[in-house]
Amino acid sequence: MPEKIKILxxxxxxxxxxxxxxxLRLDYQILTALNIPDAMQMLDDHPETRIVFCDQxxxxxxxxxxxxxxxxxxxxxxRIMLTAYTDVEAIIDAINKGNIFRYVKKPWIEAExxxxxxxxxxxxxxxxxxAEKNDELQKAYNELNKFAYSVSHDIRGPLTGILGAINLAxxxxxxxxxxxxxFLMEKSVKKLNTYVLSMHDYYSMQRGELKITEIDFxxxxxxxxxxxxxxxxxxxxxxxxxxxxxxxxxxDKAPLRLIINxxxxxxxxxxxxxxxxxxxxxxxxxxxxxxIISITDTGIGILESHLGEIFHLFFRSxxxxxxxxxxxxxxxxxxxxxxxxxxxxxxxxQGTTFKVTIPSI
Amino acid sequence: MNTEISFIIIDDxxxxxxxxxxxxxxxxxxxxxRTFHGAEQALKTICENTDEKDRALTVILLDxxxxxxxxxxxxxEFEKIPVEIQQKYVIIILTVLSxxxxxxxxxxxxxxxxxxxxxxxxxxxxxxxxxxxxxTLARNKLKN
Numbered sequence: 001m002p003e004k005i006k007i008l009x010x011x012x013x014x015x016x017x018x019x020x021x022x023x024l025r026l027d028y029q030i031l032t033a034l035n036i037p038d039a040m041q042m043l044d045d046h047p048e049t050r051i052v053f054c055d056q057x058x059x060x061x062x063x064x065x066x067x068x069x070x071x072x073x074x075x076x077x078x079r080i081m082l083t084a085y086t087d088v089e090a091i092i093d094a095i096n097k098g099n100i101f102r103y104v105k106k107p108w109i110e111a112e113x114x115x116x117x118x119x120x121x122x123x124x125x126x127x128x129x130x131a132e133k134n135d136e137l138q139k140a141y142n143e144l145n146k147f148a149y150s151v152s153h154d155i156r157g158p159l160t161g162i163l164g165a166i167n168l169a170x171x172x173x174x175x176x177x178x179x180x181x182x183f184l185m186e187k188s189v190k191k192l193n194t195y196v197l198s199m200h201d202y203y204s205m206q207r208g209e210l211k212i213t214e215i216d217f218x219x220x221x222x223x224x225x226x227x228x229x230x231x232x233x234x235x236x237x238x239x240x241x242x243x244x245x246x247x248x249x250x251x252d253k254a255p256l257r258l259i260i261n262x263x264x265x266x267x268x269x270x271x272x273x274x275x276x277x278x279x280x281x282x283x284x285x286x287x288x289x290x291x292i293i294s295i296t297d298t299g300i301g302i303l304e305s306h307l308g309e310i311f312h313l314f315f316r317s318x319x320x321x322x323x324x325x326x327x328x329x330x331x332x333x334x335x336x337x338x339x340x341x342x343x344x345x346x347x348x349x350q351g352t353t354f355k356v357t358i359p360s361i
Numbered sequence: 362m363n364t365e366i367s368f369i370i371i372d373d374x375x376x377x378x379x380x381x382x383x384x385x386x387x388x389x390x391x392x393x394x395r396t397f398h399g400a401e402q403a404l405k406t407i408c409e410n411t412d413e414k415d416r417a418l419t420v421i422l423l424d425x426x427x428x429x430x431x432x433x434x435x436x437x438e439f440e441k442i443p444v445e446i447q448q449k450y451v452i453i454i455l456t457v458l459s460x461x462x463x464x465x466x467x468x469x470x471x472x473x474x475x476x477x478x479x480x481x482x483x484x485x486x487x488x489x490x491x492x493x494x495x496x497t498l499a500r501n502k503l504k505n
Contacts, residue, residue, distance in 0.1 A: 149459065153426060156457050161376040164483030168380050171387055171486070181383075184376040316428030323428070 004029040005121055006048055008077070010039040010066070011055040020053075023110050028117065036061045043074045050076075050124045051117060053104070056083040056090045064090060067098025076128070078120040082106055150314050154195060154324065158188040191324075198326035201258055205333035210252040212361055217243045217284045217291070220253070224261060228280075231268050238279035245286040249360045255334035256358070260293060262327045263354050267297035270318065272349070286360075293356040301348040310344070365417050366496060370396040371403045371435065372424040372455070377482065381422055381455065384489050400427055400435035407450070408442055418500045419449055425456040425470065432456065436473045447475055453492060454479040 008031045009020045017032040024030055031046060033039035036058060043049060052070065056063035067079045081094045081103040094100045101123060104116050165185050172178050221241055232239040260282075267280040281296045302310060306317040311332040314325035335342055340358035368385055372378045378396045385394055397403035400423070425432035436452060454470055458481045470476055478495060480488050 153457060153459060156459075157374060157426070158376075160457050160482040161374055161380065164380040164485075165376060167483055167485045168383055172383070177383070181376075181379060184379050188374070188376045318428060325428075 005050050005117070006031060006046055007051045007053065007117065008033065008039065008042050008046070008049050009053045010034075010036070010058070010063075011053075011082070012058050013055075016055070024113065024117075027114075035059070036066050039066065040070070040073075043070060043077070047074075047076075049074075050078060051080060051120045052077045053080050053082055055106075056081060056087055056094070062090070064093045064098050067094060067100055071099055076124070078124050080104060080116055080120060082108065147313075150325075151199065154314075155192065158192045158195075161185075161188050195324045195326070198324050198330060201330045202326055202333070205255060205258065205330055205337065210337065210361070211254070212250050213253055215249045215251050215253060215256060215291075217245050217249070217286065220257065220260070221282065221284065224257075224264060227261075228264060228268060232280075235268070235271065235273070236278060237268060237271055239282075240279065241282045241284075243284045245284070245291075247286060247289075249286050249291055251291075251338060251358065251361060255337050258334045259331050259338075259340075259356060259358075260295070262331045263293075263295045263356070266327060267295055267299065267352075269323075270299040270352070271297065272300050289360045291356075291358045291360070293358070294353060295356075296351060296353040298351040301350055301352055302344070302346040303348060304346075307344060307346065311342075365391050365393060366500065367393040367417055367419045368395070369403060369407075369419055369421045369450075370394065371400050371421065371427075371432075372396075373398050373427040374424070377424070381484055384484055384486070388489065388493060390493075400430040400432065404430075404435060404438055407439070407446065417449075418451060418496070420496050421450055421452045422455045423452055425454060433470060436470065436476060440473065440475055450475070451496060452476045453495070455482060455484065456480075457482050 004027070006029045007024070009017060010033045011017055011020075012034055014034065017034070021030045021032060031042050031049065033042050039052075039054070043052070052067075054063040054066050058066070061069075063081055063083070067081070070077070071079070079098060079100045081091065081098070081100045082105075083090055083094075083103055084106050091103055094103060101120050102116060104113060162185055165181055169178065169181065172181065221243055225239070225241065228239060231237065264280065264282070271278045271280075275298060277298060279298050281294075283292075283294045283296075285292045300318070302317055306315075309315045310317055311328050313329040315329075316323040316325050331342065334340075335356070335358070338358050338361075340356060342357075343355045344352065345355070346352040370378050370381050372381065375398070378398070382394050382396060385392060395406070397406070403421075423432045423435060430438075432454065439447065439450075439452070452473075452475050454476060456479070458479075468479075471479060478492070480492055
């Protein structure tokens with residue numbers, strides 16, 4: 001059962017307090033105070049109080065004064081004024097200065113009181129939900145701000161490079177030098193292109209429902225093999241694939257492909273060009289309703305202190321400019337979608353193994 | 362006056378290193394250039410080459426946004442090394458600037474005492490000329 005709504009009732013006549021408590025205590029948790037200082041103390045002790053009733057005619061401060069004060073110090077509880085029929089001035093003040101939710105005339109009748117409480121409670125809930133949503137939105141907005149900044153910066157990097165190259169081209173006469181620069185410019189444009197593609201991946205992994213189909217890993221890997229065959233030959237990287245699938249596997253192909261593709265791309269990208277024995281090994285085994293995908297490379301490895309951060313957005317572990325900081329973040333988002341897990345094992349200058357486990361849906 | 366000025370280019374972008382280097386070579390001054398794709402290697406080299414007898418000034422052209430060690434971190438670390446070494450260098454930031462919403466507060470880099478100025482990419486002939494004027498002034502100051 002949800003906790004009872006907490007209500008504070010302030011009145012200088014004890015019999016009023018007793019009457020109030022007697023009629024309402026079964027449905028609500030009633031706090032009472034005989035004077036303004038006690039009432040303030042009550043609000044401090046019970047910050048979760050949702051509704052405050054106060055009589056207008058109190059010794060010392062009036063109900064309006066009290067409301068005016070707690071409007072600033074305790075803005076959350078909904079304020080309701082209790083007053084005798086003829087106190088029109090006080091009511092106007094309470095509305096304008098105390099910003100009260102409503103007033104209930106004395107002597108009150110129970111049905112009217114309960115109705116006032118229920119309405120006030122709805123108002124309180126709507127307000128606090130709004131505040132919560134507002135916080136969430138603010139957080140999302142800040143994230144978006146950071147994201148937009150990083151993206152615009154990362155796109156402008158290669159662009160200003162190319163612009164700089166064009167400036168420099170005006171002064172270059174030597175063809176060989178020009179060709180060297182064109183080669184570097186091409187690399188920048190390719191990098192930009194990959195970046196935009198990864199951004200698209202990022203977007204598609206953040207939303208959308210799963211489209212489940214039956215996955216044949218052999219044909220999936222054959223598609224990818226075709227992409228990496230050129231890289232494998234040119235850079236002399238041995239590419240070994242073994243697939244063992246004896247049972248059906250149900251999954252969304254897009255995120256699955258994204259995971260394998262990104263890990264493969266990294267395995268080829270972070271090879272040590274000076275090494276004589278370069279290889280990328282892929283092992284896929286489907287059994288007991290899950291697929292285990294291991295991708296092992298003989299590359300430069302990952303610094304141990306970086307392992308905890310490699311799945312963070314925009315993190316780059318290597319100072320060569322090949323990475324965008326999207327790849328492994330997208331892998332992780334895709335794994336979240338598929339309810340999968342990833343383990344990484346890396347030795348600097350020897351290689352890295354990523355092991356992915358994904359359940360069939 | 363034909364005193365050598367030496368340059369260290371720290372930038373993770375290969376194209377940007379190439380451009381800066383070529384622009385510098387084209388100034389026809391007597392200069393030497395070293396390039397680094399990561400700030401930590403540059404810092405290591407600076408710390409190791411402490412026995413240089415000459416008082417030639419070295420200009421560090423530093424990019425800010427780099428993986429592993431950013432330009433900010435580099436300057437922070439640089440200001441921890443002995444002052445005698447620091448004095449041989451002038452740091453000039455060469456980076457992509459964003460006009461608004463900059464959470465990294467690029468301008469904060471100018472509060473470091475070893476950072477002399479900031480030049481926005483892309484580099485042009487004119488920007489380099491004014492940069493070199495700056496450096497020559499600093500060098501003359503060092504000589505006096």
